Amino acid sequence: MTSDAISKEELDQYDRQIRLWGIDAQKRLRKANVLIIGLGGLGSEVVKNIVLTGVNSITLLDWRNVVQEDLNSQLLITPDCVDQNIAESSRNRAQELNPNVQICVDSDHVTRKDEKFFQQFDVICLTLSDEKLRLKMNTICRLKNIKFFSGDVFGFFGYFFTDLGNIYEYVVEVPAKKTDHEPEKAKVDKTVTVKRVTEFCTYADAMEEDWTKRSRKSLKNSSSVFFIIQIYDEFKRNFNRPPQDGDKDALLEIKRKVLSRNGMKESFLSDDFVDFCRSALSPVCAIVGGVLGQEMIKAISGKDQPHNNFFFYDGLKHLGVVDKISP
Amino acid sequence: MAGLCNNALPETLKKVVQEAKLFVVGAGGIGCELLKNLALTGFRNIDVIDLDTIDVSNLNRQFLFQKKHVGLPKAQVARESVLRLCPSANIVSRHDSVFNPEYNMQFFKQFDLVLNALDNTAARNHVNRMCLAADVPLVESGSAGYLGQVTVIKKGLSECYECNPAPRRKTYPGCTIRNTPTELIHCIVWAKYLFNQLFGEEDADQDVSPDTQDPEARDPESGDGVNNAESSSLKHKPIIQRKSTREWAQDYDYDATMIFNKLFDSDINYLLSMDKLWKKRKPPVPLSWQQTNADNVESVAISDIQDVLSVKQNAELFSASVASLKKQLKGEGDGGMLVWDKDDTAAMHFTSAAASIRAKIFDIEQKSIFEVKSMAGNIIPAIATTNAVVAGIIVMQALCILRKKLDECRSVFVCKAANATKKLLVPCLLDPPKPGCYVCAEKPEITIKLDASKLSVIELRDKIMKSALGMLAPDVELLDGRATILISSEEEDNDEENLKKPLSEFGIRHGTRLRADDFLQNYDIIVNILHETGFPDDSIFEIVSKTDLALDKIASENKSANKAQNDVKNEDEDVEIVEEPDISCTVDRKRKHSSTTSNSTENNEGKRRKMSNGAEQIDVDCDVVVLD
Ligand SMILES: [Zn+2]
Numbered sequence: 001m002t003s004d005a006i007s008k009e010e011l012d013q014y015d016r017q018i019r020l021w022g023i024d025a026q027k028r029l030r031k032a033n034v035l036i037i038g039l040g041g042l043g044s045e046v047v048k049n050i051v052l053t054g055v056n057s058i059t060l061l062d063w064r065n066v067v068q069e070d071l072n073s074q075l076l077i078t079p080d081c082v083d084q085n086i087a088e089s090s091r092n093r094a095q096e097l098n099p100n101v102q103i104c105v106d107s108d109h110v111t112r113k114d115e116k117f118f119q120q121f122d123v124i125c126l127t128l129s130d131e132k133l134r135l136k137m138n139t140i141c142r143l144k145n146i147k148f149f150s151g152d153v154f155g156f157f158g159y160f161f162t163d164l165g166n167i168y169e170y171v172v173e174v175p176a177k178k179t180d181h182e183p184e185k186a187k188v189d190k191t192v193t194v195k196r197v198t199e200f201c202t203y204a205d206a207m208e209e210d211w212t213k214r215s216r217k218s219l220k221n222s223s224s225v226f227f228i229i230q231i232y233d234e235f236k237r238n239f240n241r242p243p244q245d246g247d248k249d250a251l252l253e254i255k256r257k258v259l260s261r262n263g264m265k266e267s268f269l270s271d272d273f274v275d276f277c278r279s280a281l282s283p284v285c286a287i288v289g290g291v292l293g294q295e296m297i298k299a300i301s302g303k304d305q306p307h308n309n310f311f312f313y314d315g316l317k318h319l320g321v322v323d324k325i326s327p
Numbered sequence: 328m329a330g331l332c333n334n335a336l337p338e339t340l341k342k343v344v345q346e347a348k349l350f351v352v353g354a355g356g357i358g359c360e361l362l363k364n365l366a367l368t369g370f371r372n373i374d375v376i377d378l379d380t381i382d383v384s385n386l387n388r389q390f391l392f393q394k395k396h397v398g399l400p401k402a403q404v405a406r407e408s409v410l411r412l413c414p415s416a417n418i419v420s421r422h423d424s425v426f427n428p429e430y431n432m433q434f435f436k437q438f439d440l441v442l443n444a445l446d447n448t449a450a451r452n453h454v455n456r457m458c459l460a461a462d463v464p465l466v467e468s469g470s471a472g473y474l475g476q477v478t479v480i481k482k483g484l485s486e487c488y489e490c491n492p493a494p495r496r497k498t499y500p501g502c503t504i505r506n507t508p509t510e511l512i513h514c515i516v517w518a519k520y521l522f523n524q525l526f527g528e529e530d531a532d533q534d535v536s537p538d539t540q541d542p543e544a545r546d547p548e549s550g551d552g553v554n555n556a557e558s559s560s561l562k563h564k565p566i567i568q569r570k571s572t573r574e575w576a577q578d579y580d581y582d583a584t585m586i587f588n589k590l591f592d593s594d595i596n597y598l599l600s601m602d603k604l605w606k607k608r609k610p611p612v613p614l615s616w617q618q619t620n621a622d623n624v625e626s627v628a629i630s631d632i633q634d635v636l637s638v639k640q641n642a643e644l645f646s647a648s649v650a651s652l653k654k655q656l657k658g659e660g661d662g663g664m665l666v667w668d669k670d671d672t673a674a675m676h677f678t679s680a681a682a683s684i685r686a687k688i689f690d691i692e693q694k695s696i697f698e699v700k701s702m703a704g705n706i707i708p709a710i711a712t713t714n715a716v717v718a719g720i721i722v723m724q725a726l727c728i729l730r731k732k733l734d735e736c737r738s739v740f741v742c743k744a745a746n747a748t749k750k751l752l753v754p755c756l757l758d759p760p761k762p763g764c765y766v767c768a769e770k771p772e773i774t775i776k777l778d779a780s781k782l783s784v785i786e787l788r789d790k791i792m793k794s795a796l797g798m799l800a801p802d803v804e805l806l807d808g809r810a811t812i813l814i815s816s817e818e819e820d821n822d823e824e825n826l827k828k829p830l831s832e833f834g835i836r837h838g839t840r841l842r843a844d845d846f847l848q849n850y851d852i853i854v855n856i857l858h859e860t861g862f863p864d865d866s867i868f869e870i871v872s873k874t875d876l877a878l879d880k881i882a883s884e885n886k887s888a889n890k891a892q893n894d895v896k897n898e899d900e901d902v903e904i905v906e907e908p909d910i911s912c913t914v915d916r917k918r919k920h921s922s923t924t925s926n927s928t929e930n931n932e933g934k935r936r937k938m939s940n941g942a943e944q945i946d947v948d949c950d951v952v953v954l955d
Contacts, residue, residue, distance in 0.1 A: 011632070015384045019701055020472050020708035023633060041367075045715065048390055052711045071413075072333040075363055078411055097390055155335050156723075221748045244334065281335035282367035283726075286360060286719035291751065294473075294712040305744060311751065315723050318737040320752025322745035 006030075010100070014054055025301035026054070030100075032300045033057045035121040037110050037137070038128030039064075039086045041073025041280035042153045045289025046125055046296070047094055048075060053297055057102035059121070060094065062087040062128075063109040073153075073280040110137075119144050123296055126150040131233050138163055138203045147299045150203070151292050154232050154242075156276040156315030157225045158288035162295060162306060163200045170302050171195055200309055201326040208327040212263035223312035223321040224269040228277055230258045248274045276316060288313050291320065333369045336726075341369070343729045348372040348437060352425055352454055353444035354405040355379065356709050357468055359391040360718030361444050362405055366413040368722060374438070376421040376430075377402040382670065388711035425450055426799060428847050435461035440725055443467045444718070452766075452797040453848065455480065455488035459767055460849035464733075466724045468717050472708045475717040475741035478757070479724050481733060485757035487767035489797070492870075502541040505534060506598055507608060508689050511682065515703045518681035519667055521590070522674060524572040525581075526652050526665040535572065535590075537598045544601040581653040583623060583646035587616045591684055611688045616642065625650060627676075632696045636680075638687055645680035648673045669704030678703050716741050720752070765796070771852040777868040779835050779858045785826040788814050791868060796852070798845040805833065806840040806853070816846060830856075 006026060011018065018026050032055045036043050039062040051058055066074075066081045066089055076090035085107040095103045110133065118124065118140050126137050126149065134150050141148035141163065151160025176190040214222065231254045235243055243251055251274045259266055291311050298304050307322040314321075336344060349370060351361060354377035365373060379401045381392045391408035392401070400422035409418060423429075435441065435457045443465060445451050451467065458465040458480065465480040467488055480487050503509070504517050520533035570578075579585045595613040599605065621642035629636075629644075636644065651673040656665055667674055679699040686693045700706065720739050727736045737754035745751040765773045775791060792801040792814070800816035813833060815821055835841075837858035844851045857871065 012383050014387050016706070016709045017387050019706060020710060049711050049715060052387055052390060054387075069334065071367070072335060072369065073367055075367065075412065079414065096393055098386075099394070221750075223749075245338070275337045279333075279335045281333075283364045283719040283722035286364050286715045287723075287752070290712040290715035290719065293715070294710075297712070307745065307751070313752070316735075318720065318723060318727075318739050318752070318754040319750065321749045322751045323749050 025303050028301045032122045035059045035124045037061045037126045039090050040128050041285035042289050043127045044074045044076045045285045046293050049293030051097045051101050059104040060087040061106045069279050073282045073285050123147045134203050153280040153284050154277040157228050158284045158313045160292045160311050162309050169197050205327050206325045209325050225312035344369045347439045350438040350441045351375040354401040356388050356714040357718050358444035359389045360715045362409045364722045366409045366416050372417050374419045375402050378424045432460045441465045456848040456850050464728050466721050470713045470717045473743040475713050477720040478738035479736040489766040490761040490764040502538045505538040506541050514682040514685040518678045522667050526656050544603045583649040584616045635693050635695050641680045641683045644676050648677035774855040774871040776857045776859045778860050779830040801843050803843045
């Protein structure tokens with residue numbers, strides 16, 4: 001992996017994606033070192049998407065042991081892994097996906113890791129987290145100039161958050177302007193590369209947004225999944241477990257609290273959600289993990305406009321929304 | 328046991344999911360992701376079919392396959408790979424074509440749902456018809472680069488796949504290819520024809536020599552291109568006249584220098600002699616082997632396939648690839664032939680070299696082997712992430728159907744950037760079936776313009792019934808009160824001689840009605856013939872309408888009324904705002920915009936384009952689609 005030139009074998013293997021994002025993006029990808037924290041359904045989808053593209057290394061960090069429920073959404077493990085460490089259990093399948101990528105495994109608890117550990121990565125993706133951990137990891141990433149993503153899936157719903165730093169530069173390809181004296185033959189598929197800049201805010205800042213200031217039109221296009229995250233977080237804080245059958249009243253009670261705290265009407269989030277926001281549903285992990293994986297690829301390659309700064313998926317409405325939530 | 332206790336599913340769905348029987352058509356990019364999602368979600372009865380074997384270029388996204396599986400059947404390896412995830416699943420793999428008559432209406436009826444993960448229009452059309460015939464809901468899908476689409480097809484309730492006919496194949500007039508190329512793609516098409524003429528199956532429609540019948544080359548006085556050309560320059564007669572290119576090449580034992588000089592020197596000189604062609608065009612500049620300073624070499628070292636090669640390099644690449652293909656052809660034995668394949672290095676080098684040299688001669692910008700391969704192979708870029716999203720959406724639609732909430736199913740578009748209403752995955756209401764659809768209407772009917780005195784029975788069968796209308800084995804009879812049989816689906820019942828005769832010999836004229844029927848697809852259609860002469864370019868017929876145009880109008884009005892109630896309407900308000908000059912996004916906005924005006928044709932085209940973009944085997948126009 002030291003040579004800068006892309007080998008014939010790599011060209012063959014990555015042919016279909018190089019045709020999409022170009023050779024320069026591929027060269028950046030093969031130098032990147034990525035950390036995935038949390039190897040649930042969503043984490044495993046992201047691992048698959050990132051390993052397939054051919055990054056330099058990926059580190060799988062999770063202290064948990066596999067439980068029965070993981071088998072409904074985690075694509076890197078098999079039923080005989082139950083009761084074994086889930087990061088370790090994912091290693092072989094991850095390696096099979098692409099022998100060119102170095103797979104590292106760490107079964108430590110994320111809170112036991114120091115800043116030096118995180119410093120070795122270009123991108124960190126945090127899943128299965130609570131708000132406290134999100135805030136902490138975001139702070140470390142800001143400090144160390146690491147691109148930060150965090151996301152989760154609750155049943156039919158999912159989301160992820162992105163912070164690529166205060167100032168993020170990227171390039172886009174735009175159609176070249178046609179000049180009159182250019183010969184006719186030049187009219188096809190000419191593009192030029194231009195530089196763009198955008199700003200991201202931190203997760204802590206995003207939580208400061210005053211939703212009552214949103215216009216009616218903006219609210220109409222906003223996703224209620226943002227509040228499902230908070231309800232889910234609060235439920236787990238209160239009960240120390242994800243919601244199950246019979247938790248309907250408790251969830252609705254938290255819903256009322258969360259919405260009124262944000263100055264939102266109760267009708268903004270329909271009560272139906274309670275039957276559909278339990279453990280991770282595989283197709284939702286695939287959808288959120290697909291969009292999230294692509295955003296990580298964008299962030300590594302510095303190519304194309306990133307989704308700034310939240311993505312929400314609502315599986316009852318079949319709707320995927322990108323929204324900028326900032327103070 | 329995984330799945331039995333999938334708590335992500337509401338109680339009402341657990342049992343349904345576990346017992347549902349699914350047919351997955353395709354185990355490629357979307358198929359691999361889909362099978363994984365289905366098994367994890369708890370589906371236990373899955374049949375998967377795919378005709379393909381695994382190629383190394385699949386490995387960047389078709390994650391159920393590894394390098395050691397290259398060459399093995401996709402369906403089988405995908406099954407084994409998913410069984411590791413979920414040993415309790417009951418998966419049947421079929422390394423077979425879905426067109427096989429074994430998969431008849433009875434076969435389709437055994438499934439609760441059919442999920443398409445296909446890459447070509449012909450198979451999509453066929454599965455569409457089989458699902459309509461068996462009345463099984465179908466989830467249809469496609470992806471191309473960052474874009475994707477999923478939709479639900481339910482007989483009588485939503486549009487079928489063929490309610491919006493696919494844009495016809497992008498074809499280039501023969502004389503542009505043979506005489507007056509202006510774009511690199513013309514030279515690439517020419518080079519692929521040349522491959523077939525020299526090494527593959529010869530096809531009369533794929534001639535590569537100068538076309539003396541080019542209407543533009545004709546002298547208005549004599550009206551005869553050949554005379555005109557010959558009288559103006561007799562010394563440049565083409566070297567061969569009666570012999571086929573293949574025979575000629577064989578006579579010289581595929582001598583690369585000889586072939587080079589014929590194609591790029593004498594044939595070009597002959598073209599120059601058709602002087603009418605060059606009155607308003609820049610004339611080509613002939614190039615002989617000697618001028619290139621190239622050596623006849625056995626092989627060429629290409630340091631970077633992303634470089635544009637020099638004339639000398641291309642000439643040497645031409646020579647080396649001719650030598651290599653000659654060897655391959657010999658290996659096939661007497662009467663053997665090669666099949667053009669973008670993944671065959673020699674075939675691709677030959678195509679790129681020949682196209683580049685021809686481009687140089689016509690002063691057309693050349694491109695690298697890498698880019699020529701994209702164009703020649705109609706390669707649509709494909710990535711794991713888009714396929715993962717599309718496959719996820721397929722399962723979400725499937726769950727919605729199984730919850731018996733068909734009204735909550737959506738046609739979902741996967742976009743590259745969010746639109747002005749923040750939507751990245753855009754759900755749209757399912758459109759009702761088109762009353763005039765020539766496939767899903769109660770009594771399908773179609774009107775076709777053709778020249779009955781020229782179009783033969785075999786052309787009616789192959790180019791119209793099979794190719795344009797997607798039938799596999801049509802029976803065609805005249806609605807003349809006697810049900811005269813014109814074409815039988817049983818090959819041996821057809822008289823060879825009769826097949827070659829024009830339709831007029833069987834009493835087919837303006838206003839004649841035919842009945843065509845495909846037994847396997849359980850599909851029956853009335854064809855109204857309009858006799859007309861003088862078709863432009865190479866076309867021989869034209870599909871005018873699907874039944875009554877008035878019906879289409881009503882349908883489009885209904886549609887816009889429907890749309891008004893839909894969330895799509897919101898997007899229209901902001902349609903003028905284009906914050907990012909992103910190519911794919913512009914197309915998307917255009918589509919959205921048109922879908923809310925009553926311009927149904929444009930709307931349908933937009934939708935269809937996206938779908939057909941997912942086809943790896945579809946035509947050269949895919950590039951054009953994104954750009955226009
Ligand atoms: Zn239809």
